[in-house]
Amino acid sequence: MSGLVGAPVDRVDGRLKVTGAAKYSAEIALPGLVYGVMVLSTTASGTSQVDADAARRAPGVIAVMTPQNAPRVDSGGNGAGDRTLMVLQDEVVRYDRQPVAVVVADTFERATDAAAMVRVRYAAAPAVTRFDAAAEYKPASGGRDVDKHKGDAAAALAQAAVKVDGTYIVPVEHHNPMEPHATVAQWDGDQLTVYESTQGVINARRTLAQTFGIPTASVRVVSKFIGGGFGGKGSVWPHAVLAAMAAKLVNRPVKIVLSRPQMFGSVGFRPQTVQRVALGAGSDGRLSAIIHETSAQTSVFDEFMAGTGAISAVLYGTPNLTITHRLRRLNTSTPTFMRAPGEACGSFALESAMDELAYATGIDPVELRLRNDTQVDADGKPFSSRALREALRQGAERFGWSRRDPRPRSMRDGRLLVGMGVAAASYPTHRSAASALVRVNADGTALVQSSGVDIGTGAYTVFTQIAAEQLGLPVEQVRIELGDSAFPAAPNAGGSQLTASAGSAIKLAALDARAKLLALARGDASALIGGAAAIAALMRTGGVETIEGRSDAKPGDDAQKYAMHSFGAQFAEVRVDPDLGTVRVVRFVNAFGAGRILNEKTARSQYIGGAVWGIGMALLEHTRYDERSGRIMTANLAEYLVPVNADVPAIEPIIIPEDDPHVNEIGVKGIGEIGIVGAAAAIANAVYHATGKRVRDLPITPEKLLA
């Protein structure tokens, strides 16, 4: 069945999803299950005093868990974000919407009602609620990614024939997956089973074991289907710990599902970034200096840093480069990964600045980027493959870039202003160790097991394709099981690395199974042709019941020799109402070279989704805080706006074929995140082209264009 990999196969889990049969974590039914509802703080800083007497007396209430009676946990103090999990261990409130109590009752309604009866008094403490008011510091985490210096960028900028220098702001954004975070936790003696909406069951198992001080082997985490994650479900958050604590307290399985307003509490967000990008260039547009300085927020109790400036070491060549990252501590929950953490924001700044440089030099924005293409990154490492040039070329061709009159406000459609914008994109290719099992059954069908989680990317499908191709089976004869920590280990579905990691392991495990089948056939490969029937016959003849292929796949040393990244180009066309300041994206073309594409259908969906996220980032998404109190003012989907169907035009992804032998066994680079990189900049650049207004702080809302 060669040629199966790459084919636009329908999702193998699709039938479960369109019939409602796919079970997400909140839908796991266990005997004796009871409902936990969290009570969240209503202040950003202080100490809480919980009066739960009325709630305890309310009908159906089994327990109210507060710092007084909550089981003790210890997150161990290793690793970023873990203090978040030290929940109900003391009365200190460090951020708005921090859990201060949990009500457990026999029904969801009764738990919710009783939660409203919990009275919390706060002794207020000073809170840092304004980005500008927080002191900047150099982060301890982040290692060598914190600062990068090459040549003398400041001096080169001073001497540059042409320079642009701007400050770009991306506000706090929340992931808002459609499925709220959910945990069902059950103890059996010292054994903990957690059905958790998580992007990584192995990571969740380790974190929970550490927090409860029990062996890893005593924890099982299951996540068969999750309703979107986008990085927000890449970590264990307080509600998961609280569900397990409550289950211990009441000695019954407990379910905690976050409400939508609670989704703005302690489950992470994209931190606000304020970036200075300065570019120096010759009159020919060739860059002589890039300065990319980022200031971002973190919490008062944990540190999270995204490599916002990292993209400036990758996209273009320059002899002089300075990248710095600084943090500011605010009384918020701790920020976390959100689709292309770093690159999504960094590309908005860098690619807006490149557009400004195009206007400053009078060079076409596509041509300017082509002139600054490079074959090595800032450390001098050659790229394992690099499709930036081809993505710009093919994208411009499909988009009709040549029809663009570069003068701002020069193009119109009736009374509407027309704008066309471009931006470049890149995202690093990550990979971690992973294992897999491919079992061939007596009937010749196969079973694939990996603990990796399909967060909607299509992992169930592409992994099935990989195994099926190696075994010569149609996809219908391969069954796949994912999302259980009892299965062979895989990293998080995050950083666009699950397919590279677990997919490689599945290929190696399938090859191992195939080698064992071949040995059974005494090397006669023709005995394996004919699908499950042929394999069943072979196994019957050989007298074996099952064959197990296993693998432990690890990154090779090519990562030391090569810089590995996906590259792409984003093209957006907008209509701007000159009287109302409203922006509509009417067309979007994006082109990516991301290694081998395992399934063209699901890959295109990822690229389309990335563009939709770009539209949200550029025009809509903004978590607003009351800066006096540090409280969130937009904690619902009526006030935190995400794109709806009417906001999204036709999106035309272009897949640039790429054969990269260095990245991993299956030649993939990861496609989940690059789709958003540069997308907001392409829209912002189109808005500039349409209006002559350069908006450097997102989102681009009407009042900024009318100002």
Add this chain to the structure above:
Amino acid sequence: MDVGKVTRRRFLVRAALPTIAAGVGIGSPRLCALAQAAASVSVLPASGPGPMPVTLNVNGRAHELRIEPRVTLLDALRERLALTGTKKGCDQGTCGACTVLVDGRRVNACLTLAVMVQRKAITTIEGLADGDQLHPMQAAFLAHDGFQCGYCTPGQILSAVALLAEKRATDEASVREWMSGNICRCGAYPNIVAAVRSVAGQPS
């Protein structure tokens, strides 16, 4: 005050409590005054009638339940009838994930109390296929990859089925407009539009 009977004043005080707590510490005199007023009112036990018999006709089958009248259709389906194909995305009527058909009309099950829809025909995603035979809209979503994580999908599909019955899906723009009550955070919108239009017999 009669215990067990919700007065307008008590209801307002209780509803305002979270807001009041938010106000404490930021020095709003109005909110602080409200907070003091609230502090003098003791919090009352849950009020309202207890569980009552409710009959729901779901996917052609009658289900007898004993539930409190405050139970939403969404929670009745998910937590009492194990029909978890109907999804809870916001519980506030903003996302459309809980869309079901009530007498053929699309409604947000999270904003509908179960007691309100007795004697009405409720269709959920579980009732759409004919045995193993997918409904054409389900098949179109699968063929056009009109989803990724799948969580908004049941609501999208039921919304799309109702849209075609409403005869509003006349072209691409109208499909986009009339499907905008169903949020898809994965951003599958163009594929959703293609799926709906293919069932509507429109060229894409």
